[in-house]
Amino acid sequence: PEETVTSSFAAFVHAVRPEHLSKTVCHRSKRMILDSIGVGLVGSTTHVFDIALQYCRELYSSVAVSSVYGKPGVKLSPTLAAFTNGVATHSMDFDDTWHPATHPSGAVLPALLAASQMLPPSTKPNGVDFLLAFNVGLEVQGRLMHFSTEAHNIPKRFHPPSVVGTMGSAAATAKLLSLSAAQCAHALGIAASLAGAPMANAATQAKPLHIGNATRLGFEAALLAARGMEANPSILDDIPGCSGFSAFYSVYQPKPLSTPSDHHEFLLEKQDIAFKRFPAHLGMHWVVDAALSVRNLFINYAGSFSPSLIRTIVLKIPVSKYINRPFPSSEHQARHSFQFNACTALLDGEVGLSSFTESSIHRQELRELLDKVVVEHPEDNVANFDKMYGEVALLLHSGDVLTGKCDTFYGHWRKPLSKESLLKKFRSNASHVLPEEKIETIITMVDNLENLSDSSQL
């Protein structure tokens, strides 16, 4: 076999073993799994989820073995269950974010859950296999993103989950299904032909489909490869004149993965994930923390939060068109608006699920605050989740200026959520659709994932 980048990836996916997972990686990935399930559960209450579910149920019924978040008794065929659950996970933009930027778990977990339900009882994967496959999916995504410097910044052209997420899902599913190295390569090749959605649908109702499709189509690619479908065996390599995976980037430098001998360093070891505290685009979290800190200053200054004292609100943010919206009109837009999130934080002292309801979005006091907002793009504020910051300044009628700045919000990988905070988020999300005992069972199960004998119980 030639020494291509593609074959090195295939070899990795095929040969990596549970022993290669380090403690940190296990720990971090279990946190991600828990958060992802919770987010998916609360996501099953959204309108976009209803549409996706209805669509799948109307068109398909047989081989319905895979469960859907939040709907006990409903089963769909495996890839459609993955699709629906993926949509649920990203429906509120509440899922995890990595660096370089993508939403890794939502693209991988639903496919694995559905696949493990699909396998016959005699070959059901245990918790360790599951955890390994999950990490293979993350690792492949991370490695692919390192092939292009474009990936380091907040995206402009293609929505990363639809590019690398599809590949990650294919890799993870291929791992779970124990495909041969050649089949793993073909799974990646087929998946590339299913990857790639433009950014323009971010901040619309169609965005959750990106994750839904990433997980579903990567899964399909693996299933097709398992049935013998063949694709270009050099899909990840750079072939001038005929683009493979490089088609999605203007700068592309692929590097081979080392085959795991005794020790493989997973990217998750070096680079943790950010968990969101409220359901909005990651960039919002900086301005919200900055807004909350200046709000406290303001309350100390004026006794209470009095908007009438404010002349102008200045937001210092990086340049990124799709999250710069002065007057969002839908929940999807509101989740992608620096202005909206800053003002909501100022007005309410917090941002949560209910901040994005129709009535909250359109309330008068909020609109008044939004009117006072001015946006600035300091040159040192780079559109990059590792380096950006958020600054909120209140220019008062009295002439005084109060400022709050946030370099690292709570939940970012530099300041990770504590175990209690993560569990609190999970319980709050899951309680929308599940009873308490079930919630606690899931928490325990994920915590002890390595010891689980049959991962389809999850």
Next chain:
Amino acid sequence: TITGNFASVIHGLNANHLTDQVIQRSKRMILDTLGVGLLGTSTEVCHKVTQYSKIYSSDISSTIWGHLDFRLPPLYAAFVNGVAVHSMDFDDTWHPATHPSGAVLPAVIALSEAFPQKKKISGLDLLLAFNVGIEVQGRLLRFSSEARNIPTRFHPPTVVGTMGSAAACAKLLALDQLKCKNALAIAASYAGAPLANAATQTKPLHVGNAAKHGLEAACLASQGLQGNKQILDMESGIGAFYTDYNPQALPTLQSYPWLLDQQDVAIKRFPAHLGTHWVADAASSVRRKLVESSDNLLPLDKIEKVILKVPEVKYVSRHSPTSEHEARHSFQFVACSALLDGSMSVQSFASENIHRPALRELLCKTQLEHPPDNTPSFESLYCEVSVILRDGNTISDRCDTFYGHWRKPLKKEDLEKKFQSNASSVLPAEATEGIIETVYNLEKVEDCSVL
């Protein structure tokens, strides 16, 4: 916005807008595509996707062309039939370059079969929806100068084909303007596959998926899902697939100027990449000069070298193809094959023929040259085949326009002959006759599910 403009055109076009020429040309395309698809159901790639799709089934279902023994949900019927159409690279090609019919016809046919009894779709409805799908593809291709040449990055059917399928299905579903917009927006998020899978077994999936995903986008839009209403306007929308992108609004509906009127498609005479058709015609003509009667064998030992002057298209340059998919994407293979046999056919790509010693020997003597005036565009490329003999003589010929190209379209008899030959591999004679009849009279058909 351009997007809104597209939606209003898709919504507003009706049967009266179809011109005679458009009707005639699109019926030819429909017939050819059906034949190609029927033949394609016998391929290995099609067997694999059929097996895969069988894991889904439901109450609403559509047929797989040529197979009455089982049905699949419309989406998967569209997928499987789309794969069948492109499985042998035998389907039509347009300018700017894409395979327009394969992305649209399977979707609209599958959809039309899924309608409840009381709401029948007529042949004219189908023809209109089909043309909407073709038109949208053509218009989108004109938004970027990149599209005029043979592609290097994304495979066009996966970009514009998905959009065309969504538009066609939106039309057939009679979606309102807003939903047409959303169908386009949602479809964009499914579009785009890299070119590297061309010449592999996965390439046919590109057309299958274009059909399937466009249909899915239209269905989701019909259920109320919304996307970015400026998907065609923004650089981060469909523009993401191109390095230069300049969208323009569509003409007004008054006496609508269809692109198919101004620019016909090319229909292939044998199942291989379009670029090889120039090579085949030039090579056949050189052979006729070399050999007095077509029964004589080509004098291999007298040949020193074979030189092909072709445009530079990496994914069709293969010196030594080993699979049928590679052979269909090889200038060299087609040249040698045509020199040996006098003409190309479906059989030329059978495994025995790909690996025969005489062919291999000739391939070793074959070289490519890329003259700078030979641009990689289906509108302007040419091919020159030169056979240099050991005795010093050179026999050559040049082909500027192969038979089947839009400048030299297939005659009615030859189009039918291709269809008959393809369809008869899976259908009995009366059925093939019946289909030809029905397609030719498509406007008058009341219930197109008879197709």
